[in-house]
Amino acid sequence: xxxxVYLVILAAGxxxxxxxxxxxxxxxxxxxxxxxxxxxxxxxxxxYDTSYDRNLSSGTWTQNLSYGLTRQRVAFSANGNYTSxxxxxxxxxxxxxxxxxxxxxxxxxxxxxxxxxxxxxxxxHDLVLGKKSATGQxxxxxKINSAYSVNPFRRLALSGLIYTEFQQDHALAFRxxxxxxxxxxxxxxxxxxxxxxxxLFFHDHRDSTFMSGRQDGINAAVDWKPRxxxxxxxxASASRVRQNTTTLLRDFARTDKNSQVEVSSDSTSExxxxxxxxxxxxxxxxxRGLLGWVNLRDxxxxxxxxxxxxxxxxxxxxxQRGALGHLEYTPFLGAQLSMDGKIESIFSxxxxxxxxxxxxxxxxxxxxxxxxPNARLHGGVAFSVENRENLRQKxxxxxxxxxxxxxNGTFRASRRLGLDGTGSIxxxxxxxxxxxxDQDNVRxxxxxxxxxQVSERCSTFVHFSTTxxxxxxxxxSRSGDNYVETTYQMDATLRLGLTTxxxxxxxxxxxxxxxxxxxxxxxxxxxxxxxxxxxxxxADSLFPFATLQVTHNFLFRDSGSYVRSEPGANRxxxxxxxxxDETLTATVNMRPAEGALVFVSxxxxxxxxxxxxxxxxxxxxxWNLTVGATVNRNLDGSSSLxxxxxxxxxxxxxxxxxDQSDERRDWYAGVTFxxxx
Amino acid sequence: xxxxxxxxxxxxxxxxxxxSLWGCGLFKPRNxxxxxxxxxxxxxxxxPDNVVTNVLAxxxxxxxxxxxxxxxxxxxxxxxxxxxxxxxxxxxxxxxNRNVETNDVSNxxxxxxxxxxxxxxxxxxxxxxxxxxxxxxFYAYHLIVRSSxxxxxxxxxxxxxxxxxxxxVWHVTEWVDHRDASGLRTWGYLRSxxxxxx
Numbered sequence: 122x123x124x125x126v127y128l129v130i131l132a133a134g135x136x137x138x139x140x141x142x143x144x145x146x147x148x149x150x151x152x153x154x155x156x157x158x159x160x161x162x163x164x165x166x167x168x169y170d171t172s173y174d175r176n177l178s179s180g181t182w183t184q185n186l187s188y189g190l191t192r193q194r195v196a197f198s199a200n201g202n203y204t205s206x207x208x209x210x211x212x213x214x215x216x217x218x219x220x221x222x223x224x225x226x227x228x229x230x231x232x233x234x235x236x237x238x239x240x241x242x243x244x245x246h247d248l249v250l251g252k253k254s255a256t257g258q259x260x261x262x263x264k265i266n267s268a269y270s271v272n273p274f275r276r277l278a279l280s281g282l283i284y285t286e287f288q289q290d291h292a293l294a295f296r297x298x299x300x301x302x303x304x305x306x307x308x309x310x311x312x313x314x315x316x317x318x319x320x321l322f323f324h325d326h327r328d329s330t331f332m333s334g335r336q337d338g339i340n341a342a343v344d345w346k347p348r349x350x351x352x353x354x355x356x357a358s359a360s361r362v363r364q365n366t367t368t369l370l371r372d373f374a375r376t377d378k379n380s381q382v383e384v385s386s387d388s389t390s391e392x393x394x395x396x397x398x399x400x401x402x403x404x405x406x407x408x409r410g411l412l413g414w415v416n417l418r419d420x421x422x423x424x425x426x427x428x429x430x431x432x433x434x435x436x437x438x439x440x441q442r443g444a445l446g447h448l449e450y451t452p453f454l455g456a457q458l459s460m461d462g463k464i465e466s467i468f469s470x471x472x473x474x475x476x477x478x479x480x481x482x483x484x485x486x487x488x489x490x491x492x493x494p495n496a497r498l499h500g501g502v503a504f505s506v507e508n509r510e511n512l513r514q515k516x517x518x519x520x521x522x523x524x525x526x527x528x529n530g531t532f533r534a535s536r537r538l539g540l541d542g543t544g545s546i547x548x549x550x551x552x553x554x555x556x557x558x559d560q561d562n563v564r565x566x567x568x569x570x571x572x573x574q575v576s577e578r579c580s581t582f583v584h585f586s587t588t589x590x591x592x593x594x595x596x597x598s599r600s601g602d603n604y605v606e607t608t609y610q611m612d613a614t615l616r617l618g619l620t621t622x623x624x625x626x627x628x629x630x631x632x633x634x635x636x637x638x639x640x641x642x643x644x645x646x647x648x649x650x651x652x653x654x655x656x657x658x659x660a661d662s663l664f665p666f667a668t669l670q671v672t673h674n675f676l677f678r679d680s681g682s683y684v685r686s687e688p689g690a691n692r693x694x695x696x697x698x699x700x701x702d703e704t705l706t707a708t709v710n711m712r713p714a715e716g717a718l719v720f721v722s723x724x725x726x727x728x729x730x731x732x733x734x735x736x737x738x739x740x741x742x743x744w745n746l747t748v749g750a751t752v753n754r755n756l757d758g759s760s761s762l763x764x765x766x767x768x769x770x771x772x773x774x775x776x777x778x779x780d781q782s783d784e785r786r787d788w789y790a791g792v793t794f795x796x797x798x
Numbered sequence: 799x800x801x802x803x804x805x806x807x808x809x810x811x812x813x814x815x816x817x818s819l820w821g822c823g824l825f826k827p828r829n830x831x832x833x834x835x836x837x838x839x840x841x842x843x844x845x846p847d848n849v850v851t852n853v854l855a856x857x858x859x860x861x862x863x864x865x866x867x868x869x870x871x872x873x874x875x876x877x878x879x880x881x882x883x884x885x886x887x888x889x890x891x892x893x894x895n896r897n898v899e900t901n902d903v904s905n906x907x908x909x910x911x912x913x914x915x916x917x918x919x920x921x922x923x924x925x926x927x928x929x930x931x932x933x934x935x936f937y938a939y940h941l942i943v944r945s946s947x948x949x950x951x952x953x954x955x956x957x958x959x960x961x962x963x964x965x966x967v968w969h970v971t972e973w974v975d976h977r978d979a980s981g982l983r984t985w986g987y988l989r990s991x992x993x994x995x996x
Contacts, residue, residue, distance in 0.1 A: 298979050424888065437888065469994075476946075477887065479995035511995040517905050524824050548825045555908040557860045558901070561827035593827040594864055597834030602864035608965075634965045639830075643837035650965040680844060680966045697844070700966070728930075743928075771928070 334364030519553030556596030578618030
């Protein structure tokens with residue numbers, strides 16, 4: 122076993138540390154004991170929370186109870202919660218609950234024992250054409266562990282943990298099929314010979330699955346800091362799971378003579394799962410902010426599971442290996458250089474479904490340089506590249522290349538004026554033999570803008586940006602749909618404090634989106650869309666106990682073809698439709714008492730659409746009134762109450778006198794109670 | 799600014815210039831193969847109906863992948879039928895986003911010799927949000943894909959949510975797959991067969 126060899130290596134490392142023990146007394150800095158469970162003595166009181174939320178479609182009741190205690194030799198915590206949901210439709214809902222607890226004992230300074238249990242239950246019930254359908258799942262886990270951690274020398278920490286977990290899952294489902302399913306079933310006699318065929322009409326289905334198993338595992342870690350500038354951390358873990366799953370399927374049917382019959386089948390399967398992982402990290406800390414580390418990883422996992430599609434126990438074997446490196450350095454004051462590299466391979470091999478086997482090899486590198494000489498200036502560049510190859514697959518072998526570069530900078534020119542800009546470019550190239558996946562995408566983004574502080578109460582912010590995206594399918598069979606999409610946008614914000622009580626906030630967005638096809642033959646599909654948006658908020662704190670807010674949202678959109686009338690001519694914009702949406706909202710908030718808030722909000726949404734080609738117009742007005750109250754109060758030192766109730770009314774004006782009235786009245790309510798014992 | 803800061807800013811701009819210079823070659827897309835240029839009949843996605851038409855017409859078609867994937871929102875998520883998820887290979891449906899869907903449909907298109915998708919009916923009333931920009935439709939579907947896999951006919955129900963982004967274009971943001979009572983494999987099962995290596 123490879124992990125045994127690894128443990129031997131760890132032990133040998135510890136022995137070497139012993140030989141080098143003369144050195145540890147000279148340097149500073151200890152390597153900490155990783156076990157911090159008993160570090161902070163505490164007692165969390167028994168805490169109970171309950172809440173109930175009700176709206177138009179469902180009611181939800183949640184309860185939670187928790188307790189925790191940590192002493193020098195004992196740590197105990199327990200938590201339980203239960204949630205039930207009832208849908209407005211009778212007979213439809215669900216519930217879930219879980220209870221978990223943890224008991225840890227410290228036998229000696231270095232040796233601890235733990236007992237961890239969790240018990241979960243999930244159930245739901247539904248109606249299928251008036252018949253009750255129900256599902257339920259239980260999951261029980263009980264884990265016993267023992268951990269040993271020791272600092273044989275000041276700069277060396279060793280820790281190990283072994284555990285065993287007992288597992289049980291039970292799932293039960295009863296489902297009416299809704300409509301009967303006709304099927305033929307072969308009859309057998311006691312000798313196993315077929316004696317005829319029955320035609321059955323299946324109407325209900327019940328399945329029950331029970332899994333029991335045990336997981337055993339071991340973890341070991343070493344943390345060694347032989348010098349102040351060097352640290353070595355290694356860990357190894359291995360686990361083995363043996364699960365037995367028994368499935369019992371029962372189908373209920375009637376014969377053509379309306380007598381009820383039951384067809385059942387059961388199966389048992391073993392699902393073994395073995396896992397091993399190793400990890401080593403070497404860290405070097407130098408002068409002038411120099412930090413570098415290398416991390417090597419190896420993970421192997423063998424998992425068996427019953428595959429319904431092939432009616433067999435499938436085995437998935439995953440081998441994952443990786444190496445990561447990191448380097449950061451401060452070449453001069455205010456500057457920082459950072460580089461990360463990664464190589465990783467993942468080989469996923471299926472025993473029977475060989476078509477799903479894959480080997481993925483990926484290599485990536487990220488680098489960045491940031492320069493902050495003072496609080497007024499900041500600049501940075503970043504560059505990333507990733508190469509990912511799919512190999513040993515029956516289909517879809519090839520590689521993807523990802524490249525990304527970014528630059529950004531900010532400059533505070535004066536106390537009032539600040540400027541900033543950012544730009545990025547991305548290439549995503551999928552290079553595959555199959556035409557369907559052979560494609561490149563390039564995206565670039567540039568934004569420049571600034572902020573101007575006119576006065577203490579007035580500031581403005583403006584940004585101009587452009588985004589360009591080019592999609593290029595390489596194969597001739599697909600390249601007819603290649604296109605460029607370009608967006609030009611302006612964003613602006615104005616903040617104005619008219620008085621100490623009254624403030625104004627305005628946001629502006631102007632944008633134009635061009636969708637231009639590469640192929641001349643697809644010119645007729647070119648599109649231009651334009652958007653104007655202005656959001657205005659006026660807020661006034663009338664009195665210490667009341668505020669008023671008026672909001673106006675304006676949105677204009679149009680869209681249409683952007684095509685040439687003849688080859689070589691300039692493209693012209695032909696508006697296909699125009700759309701105006703305006704919303705005016707007024708909200709009043711009042712605090713009649715400490716912890717209580719009453720609010721009223723009324724809004725009007727006016728929508729207008731115009732289609733020039735048919736000269737048709739469409740207008741709608743929708744009114745909305747929301748009245749509500751919230752409470753958030755401490756009842757005494759150990760309990761609190763939070764709640765809200767709202768009534769939402771909405772009314773859409775009739776467009777024609779004969780139209781049906783569109784009116785809604787909804788109630789929402791929720792309350793939460795918290796108590797410490 | 800002091801002279802040293804000016805020098806450092808110049809160094810920074812120089813590095814920036816170098817990257818820009820190098821970037822010209824590093825970020826250039828390849829040229830398409832000659833002989834192409836015939837566009838697919840991809841409708842402008844300015845209504846949910848056009849999105850549906852594009853999805854049905856271009857799913858699993860090699861020359862329709864650009865059209866199909868452009869119907870998916872950047873926040874696209876696919877949710878399989880719970881039973882399909884339990885019976886599938888470990889982790890096969892996890893994190894099913896737009897990238898996964900794009901790779902998956904490309905694999906299906908590469909392998910499929912014939913394909914046809916149909917939304918047969920809407921089994922529940924569609925739900926439109928109050929701001930009229932989010933729409934959920936409940937379709938019963940069947941799908942015929944002839945490929946190297948043993949099954950050809952797939953059937954089930956799909957709850958598809960469409961969202962109208964700020965540029966007035968509709969996209970698919972969520973696709974929830976369900977089995978129906980027919981006992982046939984679902985669209986989600988077909989998808990699961992072609993996810994490997996990503």
